[in-house]
Amino acid sequence: MPLLEGERLTKNFGGIVAVNDVSFSVERGETVGLIGPNGAGKSTLFRLITGVHEPTEGRVLLDGEEITGLAPHEICHRGLVKTHQIVRPFENLTLLENAAVGAEFGGDADDPEARAAEALEFVGLDHLAESEPDELSVGALKRLEIARVLATDPEVVLFDEVAGGLDTDETAEIIELINDISERGKTVFLIDHVMRALMSVSDSVFVLDNGELIATGTPEEIQNDQRVIEAYLGEQPDGGVAAGD
Ligand code: ADP
Numbered sequence: 215m216p217l218l219e220g221e222r223l224t225k226n227f228g229g230i231v232a233v234n235d236v237s238f239s240v241e242r243g244e245t246v247g248l249i250g251p252n253g254a255g256k257s258t259l260f261r262l263i264t265g266v267h268e269p270t271e272g273r274v275l276l277d278g279e280e281i282t283g284l285a286p287h288e289i290c291h292r293g294l295v296k297t298h299q300i301v302r303p304f305e306n307l308t309l310l311e312n313a314a315v316g317a318e319f320g321g322d323a324d325d326p327e328a329r330a331a332e333a334l335e336f337v338g339l340d341h342l343a344e345s346e347p348d349e350l351s352v353g354a355l356k357r358l359e360i361a362r363v364l365a366t367d368p369e370v371v372l373f374d375e376v377a378g379g380l381d382t383d384e385t386a387e388i389i390e391l392i393n394d395i396s397e398r399g400k401t402v403f404l405i406d407h408v409m410r411a412l413m414s415v416s417d418s419v420f421v422l423d424n425g426e427l428i429a430t431g432t433p434e435e436i437q438n439d440q441r442v443i444e445a446y447l448g449e450q451p452d453g454g455v456a457a458g459d
């Protein structure tokens with residue numbers, strides 16, 4: 215049985231169909247990439263999965279159980295969590311406290327601070343545990359965001375453009391982290407706006423365009439898919455950043 219399934223998901227915002235009849239499944243332990251041009255509906259699809267938005271139609275199943283309509287903290291408690299595309303940590307909390315907020319959100323941590331400390335160490339920010347986030351580089355902010363979700367002790371992690379706005383070195387660090395997370399047995403579902411380095415960590419790739427799933431396959435198949443190439447024609451090489459969470 216797949217660990218995560220979407221069944222005919224549709225999200226309508228007034229007249230805009232942001233996600234249109236999308237079905238997919240992700241196996242336990244798999245790393246799946248989700249790509250598509252700006253405005254394709256990638257972040258909206260992730261928000262349907264994590265309970266930020268309720269789908270207009272369709273269902274989401276986690277480990278065979280329906281989670282459609284549950285609140286984000288309830289879904290997090292069941293082991294599924296997402297990083298935000300735009301990272302906004304609590305400015306007046308330390309890094310440790312920020313990560314501990316994640317542990318609390320996950321629900322059953324008996325020692326949120328210990329779990330937060332472990333997560334900070336995993337992302338390489340333990341030496342800054344007592345600092346505040348305003349001192350962090352963009353790359354470090356992204357790693358703090360990863361620590362926050364790992365502190366929830368998830369089984370499935372969704373990353374929304376976690377390498378967006380990063381330089382080559384910072385991107386390489388993030389890819390290494392995602393590889394480590396995957397090697398620890400977590401199921402990973404990640405959005406990337408452009409067909410780039412994150413493709414290299416994906417076992418399979420889904421492509422959204424205009425709210426519709428237009429292709430699924432291995433990274434290699436996707437890179438050579440004519441419909442996918444056409445979907446990206448006319449795009450700015452560096453894209454823009456769409457709405458936040
Ligand atoms: P992507 O993440 O692929 O760039 P989004 O999921 O952010 O795309 O957006 C898909 C479409 O849905 C866009 O046209 C966007 O303007 C629209 N959209 C996203 N969120 C909302 C919202 N909360 N209200 C209205 N329209 C939205």
Ligand code: MG
Nearest residue numbers: 256257299456
């Ligand atoms: Mg987005």
